[in-house]
Amino acid sequence: MNDRDVWTARLSEYVDGDLPADERVALERHLPECAECRDTIADLRRIQSLASTLGTREPQRDLWPGIQRRIGEAERAPGVLPFRRRLAFTVPQLAAAAVLMMIVGAGTATLALRERGTPAPGGAPVAVGSPTVQPAAFAGTTSYDAAIADLERVLADHGDDLDSATVRVLRQSLETIDRAILQARAALESDPSDPYLNAHLADTMRRKLNLMRRAATMVAAS
């Protein structure tokens, strides 16, 4: 076995920097006299470089419909209780949601009045929410914040009228959405013009309202 044979199997380790120091020194002493090892090292480095540039590959057809179908089937399977269903409402929970929906309605009315420049009930000037980034797709953010703050106050005042477990479940659901809103706002601080983030924030805020609206609809239908 000649020197080249000895080193051939170790050349990848050399390229990766994994060769122990003493062996690396020995190989580097061998390289000036072995064109084949030098060529192999150059090729290995080229392959390594090419591999690191391999990017994403998009499927030739949209795979989402199949995923969505399978997710739906899994959710409907008997005996399956995915984690998401923990958020499903019981009747008392729906009642609480209905209460919240009424509160939202009041808040939304307040919001609408403020946006038209009409003083809020009581005639006091409206203290808007924190001057955070305004998502283009949901221009009423600060008023929205103020309305939500009003709702939170009402809930705190009347929360004792509701079953505590019901309030807890609703709060958990809202906290999940609120967390998403905060994260979107934080992201927008560094990139206020990002249309994707703006759309997400607006969408998430709508979802917060829709959560309550859906709950109220279900109460009415029950």
Add this chain to the structure above:
Amino acid sequence: MDDTAPAVDSPSRPMPADAVDVALAQSGDQQAFERLYRAHVGRVFGLALRMAGPGAVEELTQDVFVRAWEKLGSFRGEAAFGTWLHRLAVNLLLSERTRRGRERKRLDEDDAALERQAGRRETPEVGMDLDVAIGRLPDGARQIFVLHDVEGYKHEEIGEMLGIAVGTSKAQLHRARMLLRGHLEPGLKGGH
């Protein structure tokens, strides 16, 4: 499933945008999950294509996202969603490799399959050409090459994932590179 990050993590969308959709998807929002799918499908599809070959890549990609939906409740945000999804995909693809390997009885020793294809250039793109060559590597060598050279995992991580010694991982990587070397066109080679 843990949140261990691979050595290279390059989620295709910024983390904050993912975080919003993850929170929504965790509450059952399929539209949010669809956005996560669209943001990450290219990376998952590329990984599946290179790890498992083109035969079942669409089905495997769907498997990854269905599994991700099922496991989303266990995602705690300790790593980027892209990192978590990538690790989930690798684990699923490796387990599928074992199952499909038994069914297909493809021989790792069939180096000649690649040798026969050497020099055939099927696409004008270097990356695509390398993908074709990767697809013709024997299973074991291909997966270690993809995990190490494409995805950036270390030999220690690969050894843990595959249940093999670090030395075996290094040997298979070298084997893969040497087989690919034979496939490179002279113009793509260094030192010539």
